[in-house]
Amino acid sequence: MALLEIRDLHLHMRSFDGEAHVLNGIDLTVDRGEIWGIVGETGCGKSLTGLSVSRLVPTPPARYARGAIRLDGEDLLAADEKRLRALRGRRIGMIFQDPTTNLNPVFRVGEQLLDVALHAGRSDPSLLGLAPGASGRALKRAARELSLAMLDRVGIPNPAARLDDYPHQFSGGMKQRVLIAMALIGRPDLLIADEPTTALDVSVQAQILRLIHELVREHQLGVMFITHNLGVVAQLCSHVAVMYAGNVVEAGPVRDVLKSPRHPYTNALLAALPTAGTARGALQGLAGTVPSLLTPPPGCRFFNRCPRGEPGCTAATPPLVGPEGGHRVACPVVLR
Amino acid sequence: MIRYILRRLLLLVPVLVGLSMLVFTIARLLPGDPVRLAAGPNATPADIASVAKEFGLDRPLLAQYWDYATGLLRGDWGVSIFSRRPVLEDLSTYLPATLELVLAAMILAVAIGIPAGLMAAVYRDRWPDFLSRAVSLGAISMPRFFLGLLFQLGFAMWLGWLPLSGRFPLTEDPPSAITGLLTIDALLSGNFHALGIALQHLALPAIAMSLSPLATITRMMRASTIEVLQQDYVTTERALGLSRGKILFKYVLKNAVSATLTVIGLYFGWLLGGTVLVETVFDWPGLGLYATQAVLTQDFMPIIGVTLCIGTLFVLVNLLVDLVYGLLNPRVRLR
Ligand SMILES: Nc1ncnc2c1ncn2[C@@H]1O[C@H](COP(=O)(O)OP(=O)(O)OP(=O)(O)O)[C@@H](O)[C@H]1O
Ligand SMILES: [Mg+2]
Numbered sequence: 001m002a003l004l005e006i007r008d009l010h011l012h013m014r015s016f017d018g019e020a021h022v023l024n025g026i027d028l029t030v031d032r033g034e035i036w037g038i039v040g041e042t043g044c045g046k047s048l049t050g051l052s053v054s055r056l057v058p059t060p061p062a063r064y065a066r067g068a069i070r071l072d073g074e075d076l077l078a079a080d081e082k083r084l085r086a087l088r089g090r091r092i093g094m095i096f097q098d099p100t101t102n103l104n105p106v107f108r109v110g111e112q113l114l115d116v117a118l119h120a121g122r123s124d125p126s127l128l129g130l131a132p133g134a135s136g137r138a139l140k141r142a143a144r145e146l147s148l149a150m151l152d153r154v155g156i157p158n159p160a161a162r163l164d165d166y167p168h169q170f171s172g173g174m175k176q177r178v179l180i181a182m183a184l185i186g187r188p189d190l191l192i193a194d195e196p197t198t199a200l201d202v203s204v205q206a207q208i209l210r211l212i213h214e215l216v217r218e219h220q221l222g223v224m225f226i227t228h229n230l231g232v233v234a235q236l237c238s239h240v241a242v243m244y245a246g247n248v249v250e251a252g253p254v255r256d257v258l259k260s261p262r263h264p265y266t267n268a269l270l271a272a273l274p275t276a277g278t279a280r281g282a283l284q285g286l287a288g289t290v291p292s293l294l295t296p297p298p299g300c301r302f303f304n305r306c307p308r309g310e311p312g313c314t315a316a317t318p319p320l321v322g323p324e325g326g327h328r329v330a331c332p333v334v335l336r
Numbered sequence: 337m338i339r340y341i342l343r344r345l346l347l348l349v350p351v352l353v354g355l356s357m358l359v360f361t362i363a364r365l366l367p368g369d370p371v372r373l374a375a376g377p378n379a380t381p382a383d384i385a386s387v388a389k390e391f392g393l394d395r396p397l398l399a400q401y402w403d404y405a406t407g408l409l410r411g412d413w414g415v416s417i418f419s420r421r422p423v424l425e426d427l428s429t430y431l432p433a434t435l436e437l438v439l440a441a442m443i444l445a446v447a448i449g450i451p452a453g454l455m456a457a458v459y460r461d462r463w464p465d466f467l468s469r470a471v472s473l474g475a476i477s478m479p480r481f482f483l484g485l486l487f488q489l490g491f492a493m494w495l496g497w498l499p500l501s502g503r504f505p506l507t508e509d510p511p512s513a514i515t516g517l518l519t520i521d522a523l524l525s526g527n528f529h530a531l532g533i534a535l536q537h538l539a540l541p542a543i544a545m546s547l548s549p550l551a552t553i554t555r556m557m558r559a560s561t562i563e564v565l566q567q568d569y570v571t572t573e574r575a576l577g578l579s580r581g582k583i584l585f586k587y588v589l590k591n592a593v594s595a596t597l598t599v600i601g602l603y604f605g606w607l608l609g610g611t612v613l614v615e616t617v618f619d620w621p622g623l624g625l626y627a628t629q630a631v632l633t634q635d636f637m638p639i640i641g642v643t644l645c646i647g648t649l650f651v652l653v654n655l656l657v658d659l660v661y662g663l664l665n666p667r668v669r670l671r
Contacts, residue, residue, distance in 0.1 A: 102569050105591070
C-alpha cells in the first residue's frame with residue numbers, strides 16, 4: 001500500500017465571483033523513500049494540494065467536490081478533526097516557505113519545539129522512549145531532551161544555549177533548521193515542504209537542501225517537495241509531478257521526465273529555463289495565459305496555449321496515462 | 337530593566353515641572369477674581385486685600401510659582417481658598433476613591449473585552465461575533481452618564497438589587513484605612529462584611545464607567561486577533577498538530593494582546609480624567625467632583641494639585657504598559 005495516494009482530487013474554492021475549480025482531478029502517489037518534486041507555474045494549485053493532505057484548507061470557502069486522499073489507506077477526506085490532529089505533526093510533517101513568518105515571534109524557540117514534541121509524545125510515548133501512561137513530568141523531561149537532540153541533528157550549534165532564544169535571534173537559515181526540527185520531531189512518515197528554500201539566499205539554500213536530503217534518507221520519509229526551481233528538482237528529487245491549472249499533466253521518475261519530457265507544457269517549462277549557454281534576450285516564454293478557473297474551458301486546460309492542440313482536445317480532461325509508478329502523461333496527442 | 341525604569345521615572349520630573357507651570361499660569365490668567373469670590377459678596381477692599389495677602393496672591397506670579405514649587409517638595413501642596421483645607425489632605429481622600437472606580441472599570445473592561453474580542457475573531461461573522469459587535473456599538477454610542485442613570489433606574493430603583501449611590505454608608509463601619517481603596521482595605525483586613533458593602537456600591541458606577549473601554553478593547557482585540565490568525569505561524573502550529581485551545585489561548589492570545597495593550601493604557605489615563613459625570617450621577621466622592629468644584633470656584637491650588645496627580649498617574653500607567661509590552665514582546669528592548 002502506498003504511503004500517500006491522491007486520487008482524482010477536485011477542490012472548489014468559493015469566492016465573490018463564483019466557485020473556482022482550483023484542483024481539477026489531481027492524481028499523485030508518494031511512497032516511502034520517494035521525494036516528489038511538485039512543479040508548475042504560480043497559482044496552479046501546488047500549495048493547495050499540499051495543504052489538502054493535512055486538511056488545512058479551510059472549508060468553507062473550499063469544498064472537496066470529488067476524489068480521495070489516502071494515507072496508508074486511511075481516507076483523510078473522511079477523517080474528523082480529532083483524527084487529523086493526531087496525524088498532523090505525528091504522521092505528516094510540514095515546512096513552509098518563509099522561516100521568518102512561520103515561527104511565532106513572541107515565544108522562545110525551545111517552547112515552540114517542546115509543544116510539538118509533547119503533542120507527538122502524547123499520542124505515541126515510545127517516540128520519547130517512554131512506556132504508555134508515563135507521567136506528565138517524565139513526558140516533559142523526555143520531550144525537552146528530544147528537542148535538544150533534534151536541534152543538534154538539524155545543525156544548530158550549541159542547542160542547549162539556544163532553546164531559550166527567541167526567533168529574531170536566529171538567522172533565516174537557522175530558523176528554517178528549527179522549523180525542520182519541528183516538522184520532523186514527531187517522526188512523521190510524510191513530509192510536505194512548500195518552497196522551503198525560496199526565501200533563503202543561495203548558499204544557505206544548498207545547506208538546507210542537503211539537510212533535508214540527509215534526513216529523508218535517514219528516516220525513509222516520503223516527501224512532497226513543492227518548488228519553482230527545476231534545478232533543485234533535478235538534484236534532490238527522485239520523482240517529479242508537473243502541474244498546470246489544477247491538473248497533474250506529467251509525472252514520473254525525475255530522469256525520465258526531465259530528460260525526455262512529453263507533455264507540451266513540460267516542454268515549454270523546460271525550454272523557459274535559462275542555461276549557461278542561453279543568449280541574452282533569447283529566454284523563451286510561453287504565449288497566452290492560464291484560463292479562468294471560475295469558468296474553465298472544457299477538456300484540456302492547456303489547450304489555448306498548446307502548440308500541438310487539436311480539435312479533439314476540448315472534449316474531456318485528459319487522464320494521466322502510463323505505467324503505475326512510471327512515466328505518465330496527460331495528453332492523448334503526444335501519446336498517439 | 338531597572339535602569340530603564342529609573343530613567344523613565346526621572347523623566348517624570350520635567351513633565352511635572354512643565355505641567356505645573358502650564359496649569360499655574362492658565363489658572364491665574366482665567367477671567368474672574370477668586371479672591372473676591374472667596375472673600376464673600378459683602379467684603380470691603382480691605383477684606384479682599386487681607387485674603388490676598390493670606391494666600392500670597394499679592395506677590396508677583398513668578399514668586400508665587402516658586403513658593404508653590406518648593407512647597408510641593410516639602411509636601412505642602414497649598415491650601416484651598418474656600419475650605420482652607422490643605423490640598424494634599426483632600427487629594428488623599430478623593431484620589432483613592434477615583435482610583436478604585438477607574439481600576440474596577442478597567443479590570444472589568446479587560447477581563448471581559450479580551451476574551452470577547454478573541455472569541456468574536458474566532459467566530460467571525462457568526463453569532464458570537466454579531467453579539468459582541470452589537471454590544472460594543474451600543475456601549476460606545478451611549479453616553480456614560482445616561483447609562484449610569486439607566487442602571488440606577490433598573491438595578492437600584494426597580495429591582496432594588498444594588499444601592500442607588502454613594503461609596504460607603506455612614507451607618508456602617510468602614511474597613512481600617514490602609515490603601516484608601518475600600519475593597520482592598522476590606523480584603524487586607526479580612527473584613528468581608530465591609531467588602532460586600534463596598535462592592536455593592538462600586539458595582540454600578542464601575543460598570544457604567546467600563547462600557548466604553550470595554551467596547552474599544554473588544555474591537556481592538558477582535559481586529560488584532562483576526563490579523564494574528566492569518567499569520568503563517570498559526571498555519572504552522574496547526575500543521576504540526578497543536579490543539580485549537582493551545583493555539584488560541586497561548587500562541588495567538590499573547591500576540592493579539594500585545595497589540596491591544598496600548599489602547600488599554602490610553603484608556604486608563606483617559607478614564608482618570610473623565611470621571612466627573614459618573615461621579616456626579618452616583619454621588620461618588622472622587623477626584624472628578626473635587627476638581628469640578630475647584631474649577632467652578634476658581635480655587636486654583638486644588639486645580640493644580642489634581643492636574644499634577646492625574647499627570648503623574650498617566651505617566652506611571654504608560655510606563656507600566658511599556659514594561660508589560662516589553663514582557664510580551666521579546667523584540668522590544670527596554671534600555
Ligand atoms: N483562500 C483562497 N481563496 C480563494 N482562492 C484561493 C485561496 N487560496 C488559493 N486560492 C487560489 O487557488 C489557486 C491555487 O493556489 P495555490 O496557492 O495552491 O497556488 P501555488 O501553485 O502554490 O502557487 P505559488 O507557486 O504562487 O505558491 C490560485 O489560483 C489561488 O488564487
Ligand atoms: Mg504556493
